[in-house]
Amino acid sequence: MQEKMANYNLKSWWQRSLLAVAIGVSAATMSPSMVTPAQAVVASTDFSDLVQQVTPGVARVNVTTNISDEELAQAQTAELLRQFFGDRLRLPDRPATPAIENAYGTGFFVTKDGYMLTNHHVVEGADKITVTLNDRTELDAVLVGSDERSDVAVLKVKGSQFPALSIGDSNLLKVGEPVLAIGSPFGFDYSASAGIVSAKSRSFSRETSVPFIQTDVALNPGNSGGPLFNKRGEVIGINSRIFSGTGGYMGLSFSIPMNAAMDIYEQLKTNGEVTRAYLGIYPQDIDRNLAEVYRLSRPQGALLTRVSPDSPAQRAGLKTGDIILQYNKMPIIRADDLLNLLNRARPDDPFQVQIQREGKRLMLTGKLSRAPGDVQAQSRDKQNNEVQLGLRLRDLTTDEQAQFDSDSQVGVLVTAVDPTGLAARSGIMAGDIVTNLHQKPIKTVTDFTSAISSLPKQGVVTIEVVRQGIPAIIGLRIE
Template sequence: MSINYIQRGVVAAVCSIVISQPSIAAAPVDFSSLVQTVSPAVVRVNVSKKMSQEELLQQQMPELLRRFFGNNVQIPNQRLPQEQNAYGSAFFITKDGYLLTNHHVIADASKVTITLNDRREIDAELVGSDARTDVAVLKVKGSDFPALRIGDANSLKVGEPVLAIGSPFGFDYSASAGIVSAKSRTMSRENAVPFIQTDVALNPGNSGGPLFNRQGEVIGINSRIFSGTGGYMGLSFSIPIDVAMDVANQIIKTGKVSRAYLGVMLQDIDRNLAEAYELSRPEGALVTQVSDDTPASKAGLKAGDIILSYNGTPINRTTDLINLINRTRPNQTASMVVQRNSKQLSLSATLTSAPVDTPPAESMKTDQGKGPSLGMQLRDLTPAESQSLKIKGVIITDVLPGGLAAHAGLLPGDVITSLNNTQTPTAAALLTAIRSLPSNRVVRIAIQRDGVPAIVGLRVE
């Protein structure tokens, strides 16, 4: 085999001399100077938080056991502490001590500190966070911190080299490089963050750290990976810095994030619908419902309209429109190009504040406070969702693997309408009912899944 390999190499060399084709392979990008310049502005985030037994068990279970038996293995004779330490990354955006990190890094934290490049550890204050975009702002006392330069994520090109710095598994100031694999990747309709996809090696502890371009400007916050094992598999996702700074500026100024509300239900356009609506290709956001007395209804939007652009920005998918609406301020007027009955119309809508249900920045967990932990996260249905589904209830946004909710077969997207025949129109009402439950009994949970009602029996331990 080695001889054949060498022979092929000789032939290739001769051919290259005859044909004289220039090589298109570029030399690897040298980030060494950049790493030295920007590293002082990157910090490790040290978090103390209370964790449920399901979360602790999932973290402490050996990987070999998890691969063979899933998350249902019980580890005997092991005392599970309630207070745990976790790590993440953050970076300075101002010289007077404001930092950016991820919401999931500091969620439910009882104490947050940061470790600087010179090994000093400083107490950090949580200014505010937003679960919808997974952005959080921290503040430390002091001045003359090395703030990073903010770049333009919109100018990124697929194939462009990028650099990440963070504390994977607690290994501080680890640098990894890669390229931009894709832009505007979305994970869910609710969040609608247009993630930057890269092949940069990210692992637990990188969350909240900066993603740099070749000029040393921050163009993203490293947020998540796509993995079947919990480790890096070549698919990493970062929040565009313009999205993050929009959230951060609101939090720093007002302590909260305000979003605008249009009042429509939307659906993507597939190939068949594009043909049915006489579109040249699948594009736009199809309006399936317009809520009464909303900016959409007042602007004249109707079910069946296709929104093709919003404030001059073309809409390819519903998530494009949701992201743009999320970044619009209440009371601002938005212009839209709409297709209706094969004709294009121009409409304007003055958006209002998004209805307040369970605040998205504080997604509620069933293990908050006293009472049994069911291992799921909840939020209230929005008025538009409640009207569309014709029910009042609480939607499950996340289910902890190996938790009681997962064992009962509950799924993200299920809407809980009652518990033991007691109506639960809000997450607060459901949590109150859960906390009053006795242990070691099965409760009846009424849900609606994909429009179909069902009853789930869940054993509370």
């Protein structure tokens, strides 16, 4: 993400210029006949009083990241290649010392004593975070906690009587309902844009753990982390991402539902981390052909392609080939419906599933657990000096190990990365499988703990990982 943020900042000057041109062209060329019904609904909703009311609770989030010599050298090489292929071969005019990269996003107050919400990807890898309020006051912010899977981060600034925003119930949102966003797109502070709710419970991939709200609100880089309001002035979402082939707004925007975000907020505020439940299943959607094979009246449910050994699912009696039709009395139409419910659950929560097996309906019950072996990666030497890498790790389950070739080096899974830690600064990501640290093979968390106890207090060591099936060696700087 640091790399993406850096690329964006290098281009931001011409992106802003293009945006200004695009705004002028669209305003000049749109005729009344081109206005869609959705745009007509938004145009008839006057948000002016609402904008004036809620703007003080929104802030610009300024992020500063120190760029190392290695990262600077990579940027220089990339610039050199760009110039070469542009028929201009010369070394770029770059400083020889480590640089500082600046990026920005949006955040908002949820309590009067200074707790704020923003996106994980806004503050990921930050060395310093400040927030700029509506009256231009700039305050230092502390990162309380950040969760990559939900893309939610919690900040804290010193002070009291901040203008906390009213939190709404995102479950009550209706498709077609008008909504308002306030943020800093392309650096233009406190810009308001409006639209309607286009869909609910959108999921992108298994890498995220929230059912996004889809809107047609114009969001662009810089809006990330800002609030999405309903017409009553309640925050019902955190603006998170856009679907784009150009890097800018193309009519599809996605926000984290506030009910899910507040659950993450409470966990980060209380514990500094998010604890998720574990069932131990691999579900997939049912299509028309599978519905016919399994004698379903229509495509519905989550087909289990695998059940992990010694998991809550196996202990409850679930088997490969079962189709989950209900989870805690909630209907399951797609696999994402089930995953969204599981992502909101907690370890030790009871569950009840209605399944179809060999044409018969069954009801099974069980209790969720925490992902096995999830521990904090740290060590203390004889002088009681702590080596904090900012990683959480767990051993691979038997089922996960089986996905590797028999001759492959199996390691430990990175389940979470502290965005302010040493590991994050070196580019290690959640989902990586660590196979070697400081020339020591890693097969278990115990191996990793032993290896970090021998790390130097300062310098660079190697850490070998497998990321999406591809091995890589990363230089881990110890400071």
